[in-house]
Every structure is written in C-alpha cells, then in structure tokens.
Amino acid sequence: MKNFFLATYLAVKEVARNKGRFLLVAMVIALITVLVLFIAALGEGLSNANRQYVANLDAELIVFLEKSDYNISSSRLETNTVKAVRRVEGVADAGPIYTSTSQIVSLPEPLKITILGVEAARPGMPTLLEGRYFRGGEAREAVMDASVAERTDLKIGDEIEIRSTQGTKDEFYTLKIVGLVDKQAYFFQPTIFIPAATWELVRPQSESELNSDTPYPNIIAVKLTDPTQVDVIKTRLQNEVANIEVADIETTINNIPGYTAQQGTVQTQGVFTLLIGILVIGGFFQIQILQKVPQIGVLKAIGSSNFVVGLSAVVQIIIVTAIGVGIGAGLNYLFSLVLPAAIPLAFNGTWSLVAILLLLFIGPLGGMVSIIYAVRIEPLKALRLG
C-alpha cells in the first residue's frame, strides 16, 4: 500500500509539473480515441443501415428459395409456400416479405426508399410506434419507418407519391401514410411497408412481369412456438416443404450482399488504429524513459525499490491514457451532437465502452517496453557508472 502511494505520488507530481509535454501525448491519444470511436460508430451505423430490418424481425428463421445462397434479392418463392410453412409443426406464424426499391417523388428532393410488402400483424411487419396498420388487399396505405420521417417532414396522414418504372413507362402511385415504426432501415435506404397486393401493383416491373398479378415473396419470416428449437424446426422445414432452404437470422444478416466485407473492412481499420495508438504511446514513453535514466538512477540509489519505480511508470501511463481517452470521448460526444443524419454513424453504448476499455489498455501495453526498461536501470547510473 505504501509502495502504491509512493508510486502514485511520483507519477502525479511528474505529470502535474510537465503538463505541456503530457498534454501533447494525451491529445494524440484523444485523437486516436475519436478515430476509434468514429470507426466503431461507422461500423455500427453502416451495419444498421444494412441489416436493421432483418436484425429486428420478430422471427427466428428465414425461408429462402432453394439454392438462392441465402441472398434475399435472388430468392423468389411460390405464393403457396407460406401456407405450407405455416402447417409445419412448431411454427407459430409465418409472414411473406416482398422487397423492392422505389422513389418518393412528392418531395422537394426525391428520396430513394425500400418498399417492403408484408402482411399486417404477421412476422415481417414490425410493431407500430404510432398510427395503425394498413388495411389488407390493395389498400393504398403505407407505414413508414422513422428514418423516412427524419429525412423528410412526413407525418401520419400525409400522402406520398412514388414513381416506379413498369415496362417502358413511369407510373405514379399515391399512398397514404397511416402508421410509424422505427429502426427498420434495409439496404442503406429508409423503408416503407405496404400490403403485399399493393406492392405487386406499385413496384417497378419489367414488361413481362406486368402480365402476371401474382406476387412472389422473396423470403418468409418464421416465428417459432419454442424459440430454442431453431435447429430442429430448421431441419423439419427443409424436409417437409419443397424447394426451400432455411437460415437463422445471423446467417441471413451475414449473407446480405457486402455485409461481411464491409464489417471486415471497418474492423480492420479499427484494429490498425489501435495498433498505431500502441506504437505512438510506446514510442513516447520509451524516449521519455531514455531521457530519465540518471534521474531514475538517483531514485533507486537513494532507496526506491524497482517495484516503486516500475509501478510509478505504469500509473503515469494509465493517468495520461485516461486523460487522453477522456478528452477523446468528450470530443466524440460533441461531434455526435452536431453530425447530420445522412452520415451513417450510430454511437452504440456497448461498443463505445468496449472501444474505450481497449484504448485504456493500449497505454500500458504500449508502455510495456519502457516500463521494463525503467525497472532494469541500474542505480549506479546516478554515479555515472554501470
């Protein structure tokens, strides 16, 4: 305990009497912290924009067309598959999901959106935040995601006009917004939900597709009676329903085109930033220790133990790192307040905390060499010997 106080005393005094020098390193650490937290937020933001709808589905399994490689856009199921899936034992409910993209043109600036055809109150339709579900059939009604509301001034009760290219013509459809959901971004676009039959009518189609009125769902979201039975039901579905393959939510997310590659890129950047941090801190403290050799020699010659000298170096590195990370986290918070919504940054508490802990850890890790060096300095250095 006495050693700990001594070490802290030395570390604190040195930092306090050399504020400029240590603040400089702390600022470097602060900027690295900002960068790491930004990259973490970017990773989270990008992945949210990509997967949020799938990740928040009230379902445990997703049914794809056989051999579609769990790719949502390339999977196109038969209409009656939904009924077949619902009949399988252990399935509580199943809802078809139809995906497509379009554009809201009744705005000062057109907004590209994902249109998702779903059945109200079935898996695939998220829980309402406000308003009501659309009616069934071909009702020209839509539920919008909060991400649409954020980028436009649209409210429940407003009407929107969407434009879809069908065959060789641009067709315009008017939809009334009746409800609001949140956290449903999909494929980097804000989302609106409409009834399946309306979806078939308003979505962009080729000339040949226009001849058919039957909507084919891309995937089916399956909710289980017992969510722990994922593997059993998965096998059962594949055995009992023809021409399908089944994946859990995680597999589905990882197979969203580009998702894994994107997350890999972002994570690599994060790891390299941390490595740079380790090297910068390591370099600074190593040079500082080299300058302090005679002084550490004196400390030891007058009777400070190696333990106190080493501990003091550790405490000092922790103090400087903590100040840097603190400043960085503060700066980051300020940035997060002023950033426009269009930049896909999501500051996730858990991830930020993990990043901050990692950053606090890189200080002592980077300073390891200098700490070992400090412990090994001979007290004889005080006498110009050794």
Next chain:
Amino acid sequence: MNTVALEVRDLVKTFSLDGATLNAVDGVSFQVKSGEFVALVGPSGSGKTTMLSILAALLSPTSGQVLIDGQDLAKMNEKQRVRLRREKIGFTFQSNNLIPYLTARENVEFMLRLNNKRDRAGRMRSDELLARLGLAERLHSLPSQMSGGQQQRVAIARALIHNPAVVLADEPTASLDTERAYQVVETFAHLIHENDRAGIMVTHDLRMCQFVDRVLQMQDGKLVRIYEDKNEIMELAQGILKH
C-alpha cells in the same frame, strides 16, 4: 562520537576489460566513526568512485567486507540492500542530484516518504534543515529554478533528513564556483559534526579538505596515505604539501 559507523576490511574490486583484469580497488581497509567527516581524494582512475559505489551498496566487491552500522553488506540480498540505502545511507551526487519534478521541500521530504516517516515532526525538521542551509525562501522552487549551489544544498538536506548512519557525497563541488564550493562543504561539515553522522566526501579538489577531519588518499586502487594531523591537512588543502 566514538561508535564506528562504517568499516571497510581488505576490500578488492576487480573489473575485467577485454580479457585483462583491473583492480579498481585493491586491498583497502579503513574505519569512519560517527561525527567524523572524511575526504576520499586521488587522481581520476584511482578508484574513488568505485569505492563510493561499493560503500553505497550499489556495487558488490570482489572480496573483502563492508560494515555499515555493524551490518555486513555481503550478507544482504538486493531487497535488504535497497532498504539499507534508504534507511542508513544519505547520498549526494555530482549532477542530476534532485528529482526534477519535485520542489526543494518535496525532494527532501521524499526521503521521509520513502522511510514512512513524513510526520509533522519530520516535516518541521525538513523545513528547519532547508532554512539552515539558507533555502527558506526556496522551499517551493523546482530544481530548474535554483542555482547549482542551491541544488547541492537541497541534496545535502535530503542526505541528512532521515538521520542515516553514513552520508556519502560524490564530488559535491564539481559544478560550483570556488566561493560557493567552500560554503557548501563548510555547511556540510558543520551538519555532519552537529548531527553526529559519518560523512565521506569523494573529491578531486584538495582545497575542500580544509573542512574535513581526515583525508584518505587513493592511487591505483590502493589507499596510499592517510592524513590525520590537522596541520598536514591544512597544508594539503593550501597546496603547500604535495601529495
């Protein structure tokens, strides 16, 4: 006044350089009593600093014995030696004496902190000692804000504050002008006598010998002559007596 604080018996320290062996200290024996101030002189390479390092338990001798306050250094492990250094030995160095980020007072009190004795009485004694050394106005100055002489005096206070058995000074006047050097060594001698410590000063400046009780002269690692007569010492200091 009469207890033996430091005793050296047949001390030998051998270094090997490129296969050749060199006796930096070669069969040296002497004693220093409490209240006695001794100068260790000799040309460079005569083994003074090696001698001092061994006395300070910073270097192990090849053979021979060093007893500080009756304790044999050779029988101690590293941990006990660290403890001995902070409890029984006071130290001033030629340069880089003080911890640069501690004020004069903090540097002196650090010695008390190390020994867990920084109580009210200890703090008062430290301020008194600094005042005695003419540093009452500089308690809160950092080493970089003080002159070489002031720094050396803070180091003297630090070397004495914890009442060590032995005080070792390595070239205390090396970076000082003559007048300051006299002042510093005179005060040093005074405090050693007054506090009944055993003081050993390594110096190449014979003029400083006028303040000491005995002069040990070293050459090529051997103790070649001991001056004990006060007149002889004064003559040596004034350069009349050639060594």
